[in-house]
Amino acid sequence: MNDRPAKLPAAAVERAAALRREIDAHNHRYYVLDAPVVSDAEFDALFRELQALEAAYPALLTDDSPTQRVGGAPATAFEAVTHRLPMLSLNNAFGDDEAMAFDRRVREALGEDDVEYMAEPKFDGLAVSLRYVAGVLTTGATRGDGSSGENVTANLRTIRAVPLHLAGAAIPPRLEVRGEVLMLRRDFAALNAAQAARGEKLFVNPRNAAAGALRQLDPRVTAGRRLTFFAYGIGDVDWGAAAGPATQAALLDRLAALQFPVTAERAVVRGAEGLLAYFRAMAGRRAALPFDIDGVVYKVNRLAQQEQLGYVARAPRFAVAHKFPAEEMPTEVLGIDVQVGRTGAITPVARLKPVFVGGVTVTNATLHNEDEVRRKDVRIGDTVVVRRAGDVIPEVVRVLVERRPAGARAFVMPQSCPECGSAIVRLPDEAVARCSGGLVCPAQRKQALLHFAGRRAQDVEGLGEKLVDQLVDGGLVRTPADLYRLDAAALAALDRMGERSAANVIEAIAASRATTLQRFVFALGIRHVGEATARDLALHFGNLDALMGAPAERLLQVRDVGPVVAESIVRFFGEAHNRDVIAALRAAGVHWDEGRSREPVAGPLAGRTLVLTGTLPQLSRDAAKARIEAAGGKVAGSVSARTDFVVAGADAGSKLARAAELGVPVLDESQLLDLLAAAGQGPA
Numbered sequence: 035m036n037d038r039p040a041k042l043p044a045a046a047v048e049r050a051a052a053l054r055r056e057i058d059a060h061n062h063r064y065y066v067l068d069a070p071v072v073s074d075a076e077f078d079a080l081f082r083e084l085q086a087l088e089a090a091y092p093a094l095l096t097d098d099s100p101t102q103r104v105g106g107a108p109a110t111a112f113e114a115v116t117h118r119l120p121m122l123s124l125n126n127a128f129g130d131d132e133a134m135a136f137d138r139r140v141r142e143a144l145g146e147d148d149v150e151y152m153a154e155p156k157f158d159g160l161a162v163s164l165r166y167v168a169g170v171l172t173t174g175a176t177r178g179d180g181s182s183g184e185n186v187t188a189n190l191r192t193i194r195a196v197p198l199h200l201a202g203a204a205i206p207p208r209l210e211v212r213g214e215v216l217m218l219r220r221d222f223a224a225l226n227a228a229q230a231a232r233g234e235k236l237f238v239n240p241r242n243a244a245a246g247a248l249r250q251l252d253p254r255v256t257a258g259r260r261l262t263f264f265a266y267g268i269g270d271v272d273w274g275a276a277a278g279p280a281t282q283a284a285l286l287d288r289l290a291a292l293q294f295p296v297t298a299e300r301a302v303v304r305g306a307e308g309l310l311a312y313f314r315a316m317a318g319r320r321a322a323l324p325f326d327i328d329g330v331v332y333k334v335n336r337l338a339q340q341e342q343l344g345y346v347a348r349a350p351r352f353a354v355a356h357k358f359p360a361e362e363m364p365t366e367v368l369g370i371d372v373q374v375g376r377t378g379a380i381t382p383v384a385r386l387k388p389v390f391v392g393g394v395t396v397t398n399a400t401l402h403n404e405d406e407v408r409r410k411d412v413r414i415g416d417t418v419v420v421r422r423a424g425d426v427i428p429e430v431v432r433v434l435v436e437r438r439p440a441g442a443r444a445f446v447m448p449q450s451c452p453e454c455g456s457a458i459v460r461l462p463d464e465a466v467a468r469c470s471g472g473l474v475c476p477a478q479r480k481q482a483l484l485h486f487a488g489r490r491a492q493d494v495e496g497l498g499e500k501l502v503d504q505l506v507d508g509g510l511v512r513t514p515a516d517l518y519r520l521d522a523a524a525l526a527a528l529d530r531m532g533e534r535s536a537a538n539v540i541e542a543i544a545a546s547r548a549t550t551l552q553r554f555v556f557a558l559g560i561r562h563v564g565e566a567t568a569r570d571l572a573l574h575f576g577n578l579d580a581l582m583g584a585p586a587e588r589l590l591q592v593r594d595v596g597p598v599v600a601e602s603i604v605r606f607f608g609e610a611h612n613r614d615v616i617a618a619l620r621a622a623g624v625h626w627d628e629g630r631s632r633e634p635v636a637g638p639l640a641g642r643t644l645v646l647t648g649t650l651p652q653l654s655r656d657a658a659k660a661r662i663e664a665a666g667g668k669v670a671g672s673v674s675a676r677t678d679f680v681v682a683g684a685d686a687g688s689k690l691a692r693a694a695e696l697g698v699p700v701l702d703e704s705q706l707l708d709l710l711a712a713a714g715q716g717p718a
């Protein structure tokens with residue numbers, strides 16, 4: 035009838051008990067204390083040994099065995115559980131005044147000058163109640179309406195931070211622990227990443243994800259969602275032989291001793307000052323916490339005083355939730371404008387019906403770029419959720435599509451810049467659209483002038499940020515061409531500008547009239563045209579008009595110029611405003627030697643092109659290149675009729691053959707070093 039062994043071997047009974055103690059202790063260290071002492075592999079070995087024992091001797095199995103966290107068949111519905119003591123809610127305090135008023139009411143009711151409080155984070159999760167009878171978890175329930183909730187025991191058992199039985203010296207015969215079920219931010223991020231990979235709907239925030247996980251009918255689904263738990267109080271209790279705690283602080287310490295997770299962020303404070311100091315400290319730490327909190331909770335610390343204060347309606351008089359200002363609020367999109375940044379980047383910005391969020395009134399929120407607007411499908415007239423966390427720029431998080439009115443209009447990127455009227459262009463492969471009026475756009479003016487005057491551009495010494503700010507803000511300079519019309523008197527009248535420095539700047543501006551084509555092209559600030567490209571363009575075209583008139587196909591013939599750069603150049607010179615400024619600059623006397631645009635460089639190899647091939651005995655490739663360039667030479671990748679020398683080392687290949695074919699002189703390393711040494715470039 036019964037094929038179970040009549041008697042369990044004593045050794046198996048003992049070993050199973052020892053394994054359970056050990057596994058529970060490791061679980062507690064890992065999930066509650068966050069301080070594991072064994073590797074996952076060691077833990078797994080213990081776990082598998084226990085599973086094997088329980089399989090061999092099914093009579094050994096108990097409900098609270100660590101192997102039994104995920105079990106049972108999916109439920110069809112949750113049963114109702116009546117709470118023996120109601121699960122209350124907290125009154126809220128918004129702002130320091132309301133928090134101080136709470137302290138005043140407490141002091142008045144108690145007739146005390148100075149009250150001690152326990153301050154705790156207000157966890158942004160779901161309240162649950164865990165009932166332990168004789169130290170074993172029997173029932174876990176949601177808060178529900180406060181008097182009865184749903185029996186989610188099977189799901190709560192899957193949470194590793196929830197003890198299946200109590201440990202420690204004095205185990206209370208009856209204990210209901212109240213606390214919050216949460217999803218850590220990192221587990222939330224991982225869950226959403228997995229949802230996205232499967233093409234499934236994303237969860238809005240960790241609280242919603244935790245709520246969804248806890249209300250699964252199949253506990254195996256809950257087990258896969260990684261929830262955690264923090265205890266913050268108790269309900270019905272019988273402490274048994276031991277005396278009950280006298281304060282909230284002692285209660286939390288007691289719960290921690292029984293192996294419940296209790297947050298380390300708690301603190302005992304005194305008076306309103308203590309409360310507000312704690313509030314500020316937590317507001318500062320909020321972003322760094324591994325879980326979401328939406329405020330802090332203050333509780334009168336002495337339980338006798340709590341009792342004295344009692345309850346009003348469904349909330350205690352002895353506690354209050356001091357809430358952080360909401361970081362997300364819904365509001366209406368009145369319009370979508372674009373803003374031009376210092377570099378010409380065009381950012382769509384939602385103009386909003388004013389909304390109080392994150393502690394300030396917000397009227398604008400960034401939409402980042404055109405693709406973001408499409409991705410989030412934000413339309414004018416929509417109700418959107420706006421987020422402002424900390425000091426970050428407010429942003430539109432998502433659209434409440436269900437509230438979209440019939441006439442909602444889609445955003446259309448304007449074709450011309452709202453600041454200067456130049457064309458707005460979006461280059462292939464770029465997420466950002468930009469104003470092409472770099473030289474004339476007021477939004478980009480300061481940046482353009484600073485770049486123009488930079489050391490490697492027109493090199494106007496003394497024209498720094500402070501001066502540019504004053505020149506632009508005072509309306510003295512609009513485009514770089516205006517610089518050449520400045521007079522010393524106007525400059526000397528500016529803040530912190532004596533006659534002497536004004537004269538120096540005027541002189542530096544005048545001196546910058548004589549430039550090179552390379553510097554001038556770089557100074558124009560064409561997007562994607564850095565110093566090297568400017569040099570290549572100057573060398574290739576030799577004069578500005580040829581460059582300005584060049585179609586993309588011709589530009590593509592220039593070394594290192596690809597389609598993106600070519601298009602950017604064509605756009606820049608195609609913009610009439612930019613051509614006007616260039617004409618004004620030339621009219622103001624800015625000039626260079628057309629046709630001889632190469633930067634004059636000194637050195638024994640000035641103007642020479644060398645090609646390196648094979649392995650040199652002493653110099654690495656990079657070192658040789660650096661030496662040659664320092665001596666004014668250029669290192670090219672392939673041998674052509676224009677190559678002056680080929681420097682060949684061991685195992686030189688086709689380049690050497692090509693040099694012979696073209697009659698290019700070939701040097702070895704020592705000859706190269708001699709050449710370099712000729713002007714003191716080589717080793718002593």
Ligand code: IVH
Pocket residue numbers: 122123124125154155156157158159160161177214266267331350353355
């Ligand atoms: S104590 C009688 N402490 O806030 C007081 N609640 O609005 C009962 N909560 O349903 C609650 N963190 O879900 C308390 N440290 C904390 C809390 C906390 C979050 C939640 C809890 C409760 C709600 C009350």
